[in-house]
Amino acid sequence: MKYLSEYRNPELVEKYLELIFHVTTKQWKLMEICGGQTHSLVKNGILDMLPGQITMVHGPGCPVCVTPISIIDEAIYLAQQSGIIICSFGDMLRVPGSKKNLLEAKAEGADVRILYSPLDAVQLAKENPGKEIVFFAVGFETTAPANALSIVQAHKSGIRNYSILASHVLVPPAMEALLSDKENEIDAFLAAGHVCTIMGMEEYHPIAEKYKTPVVITGFEPVDLLQGILMAVQQLENGEYKVENQYVRYVQRAGNRLAKEMMMEVFAVSDRIWRGIGNIPQSGYEVNEQYKQYNARVKFKLNLPVAEENKDCISGEIMKGLKKPFQCPNFGTACKPEHPLGAPMVSSEGTCAAYYHYASAKEPEEII
Amino acid sequence: MCLAIPGKLLSVTVQLDDTFRQGKVSFGGIIKEVNLSMVPEANVGDYVLVHVGVAIGRVDEEEAQQTFEYLKRMGEVDEIADEEKSTQ
Ligand code: SF4
Numbered sequence: 001m002k003y004l005s006e007y008r009n010p011e012l013v014e015k016y017l018e019l020i021f022h023v024t025t026k027q028w029k030l031m032e033i034c035g036g037q038t039h040s041l042v043k044n045g046i047l048d049m050l051p052g053q054i055t056m057v058h059g060p061g062c063p064v065c066v067t068p069i070s071i072i073d074e075a076i077y078l079a080q081q082s083g084i085i086i087c088s089f090g091d092m093l094r095v096p097g098s099k100k101n102l103l104e105a106k107a108e109g110a111d112v113r114i115l116y117s118p119l120d121a122v123q124l125a126k127e128n129p130g131k132e133i134v135f136f137a138v139g140f141e142t143t144a145p146a147n148a149l150s151i152v153q154a155h156k157s158g159i160r161n162y163s164i165l166a167s168h169v170l171v172p173p174a175m176e177a178l179l180s181d182k183e184n185e186i187d188a189f190l191a192a193g194h195v196c197t198i199m200g201m202e203e204y205h206p207i208a209e210k211y212k213t214p215v216v217i218t219g220f221e222p223v224d225l226l227q228g229i230l231m232a233v234q235q236l237e238n239g240e241y242k243v244e245n246q247y248v249r250y251v252q253r254a255g256n257r258l259a260k261e262m263m264m265e266v267f268a269v270s271d272r273i274w275r276g277i278g279n280i281p282q283s284g285y286e287v288n289e290q291y292k293q294y295n296a297r298v299k300f301k302l303n304l305p306v307a308e309e310n311k312d313c314i315s316g317e318i319m320k321g322l323k324k325p326f327q328c329p330n331f332g333t334a335c336k337p338e339h340p341l342g343a344p345m346v347s348s349e350g351t352c353a354a355y356y357h358y359a360s361a362k363e364p365e366e367i368i
Numbered sequence: 369m370c371l372a373i374p375g376k377l378l379s380v381t382v383q384l385d386d387t388f389r390q391g392k393v394s395f396g397g398i399i400k401e402v403n404l405s406m407v408p409e410a411n412v413g414d415y416v417l418v419h420v421g422v423a424i425g426r427v428d429e430e431e432a433q434q435t436f437e438y439l440k441r442m443g444e445v446d447e448i449a450d451e452e453k454s455t456q
Contacts, residue, residue: 004374036371069444089420117421119403139420144374145406146422153388194372197417197425248431250417259406349371 007221016226017049020233024051028186028236030229031178031321033171034140034192035062035349036220043352044222051158054233057321058354060174061192063138064091064347065315066274067167069307072097075136075165077304078296079110085128086165087121088136096340098307118150118164123167125154125162134296137164142194144168145259148266151287151294163296166286169272171195172203173283176241178320179211186321188232190218190225193247200255206245212241216339219247266291274310275343302356313342318351325355332356371397372419374376380404394416 025037032038038058041047047056060066078099079086086102093102093112106112111131115121125133137147147164154162170194178184191204196217204215214235218228228246235242245251263285272284287295296302310318312330317323325331325344335341337353344350348357375393381401382390386441389404390453393416404414416423 118402119421142419142424145405145424146420149403151406194417194419194424197372249427250425252428256406258408259424262406285429 003066004221007223009221009223012075012223013049013226016230019310020054020226020230021051023230023234023237024053025237027053027055028187029055029057029321030188030190031057031058031059031186032190032192032218032225033061033175033222034190034195034368035065035219035347035351035354036189036194037061037192037225038351039354040222041225043360044225045358046222046225052098052230054229056229056286057186058318058351059102059113059178059321059326060274060277060319062344062347062349062351063140063143063167063169064089064095065137065350066094066169066271066276066319067343068275069096069098069309070273070304071165071167072101073099073304073307074297075134075303076100076102076105077302078112078134078165078300079105079112080108081300083130084132084134084138084300085111085113085124085135087113087115087124089138091115092136092138094340095236095343096344096346118147119153120142122150122154122157122159122162126157128162131161132299133165134300135162136162136303138167140169140171140192140195141198141263142192144267145198145256145262148262151266151291152262154294155291159318160293163222163294163299164287165296166284167272168285169274170269170283170285171199172207173280174274174277175215176211176284177211177277177280179207183320183322187215188214188231188236190228191215193219193251196245196247196251196255198256198259201243201245201251201253204263208241208243214241215243215287217243217245217247218253219250223344236333241336266294273306274319276319277311278316305326310341314342315342315352318344325352328352372414372417372424374417375400375402377402377404377410377414377423379412393423439451 267285268288270286277296345354375395378392380391384438393402410426417425419456
């Protein structure tokens, strides 16, 4: 398919690898910050191809994985109320809450549906005027515009029985939280290409500057990732810390203006708890005052206690780049995709699931 | 779920107002209805990047070549570096 296959070309992969080997002289730790990139790196065996001096660590790049237990509990609570249909992306259904997940709630009779798009949820609301439709809206900046659009569309069409349970997370504040952590060992970031398709490049300049850390906006195909890694390593080897754009075919400096306007119309920046990391100030989007009738938390007066995270899951350390999944005592034993203890094992873009699916057959030494 | 994939815009099926557009997009033969409200610049025949049913960007054809050109440039830079080394 156009714009996919050419970026999977084995010859190009070879050439980029050669160049990476050529420029690398020191030990470097690079973090990618998008689950799609993690998935692609592991699936395509890129981690094994890189020079030994380069360690890739996998950041909090999966919105499903960072959705805190408390918000899962809110979704389950809503699903259990009569007259409410909860809809979300499929991955969300198996993420464990403090007592159960949405799939189990569904088995017990709750009306929980998997949808591909929030716009389908608006359609569902239109077709079911006697029901309340709540879209469980997780996602980074990539997904937030579509969720915002669903509210605008419901509003324009006079649909009142629609609302969202927002669990939006923003990437730059999370990068800052990781960089300012005293245990931080990250030398450079590969920033998430699709997040930047929406947001553009500007937000990353102050971060690169303040923490003297290169940021390379990178795509998802093997050639994209290797080019991104090469650009980051070159900067590191030269002592530079710039924001560069590998993903030029989709990322413009200013991002997508209309998508940003759509989000600003409907959302306000809010604090957000990230599963495994904790509260990061100003790192999420909540539905704003003007559109509060579409905020499920306001509409259904949600006020659940904050739940404890599962102590057996070390996802926080994995997402900070301090540990790899196989260093978790539960990896592949108590925690598997069929019965995950933590969210990174649920979503196919979660680091633990990626390692489990593609790398579990190997000895840990080989994976490092 | 963060996956966004490029597809070819085949036709515009709904145009409610200046902003709200919808169209058919082909993903290697699989055709889906996609919201086009955020890519007013996309024309039929263009490739758009689609995420959860919404087009979030249009591929820049010229820029798409850059990955390949970058490699060429790097190759040249390398040759120059090698030449420098050999003349030292
Ligand atoms: S393997 Fe399971 S328990 Fe361990 S960190 Fe990953 S998700 Fe958490």
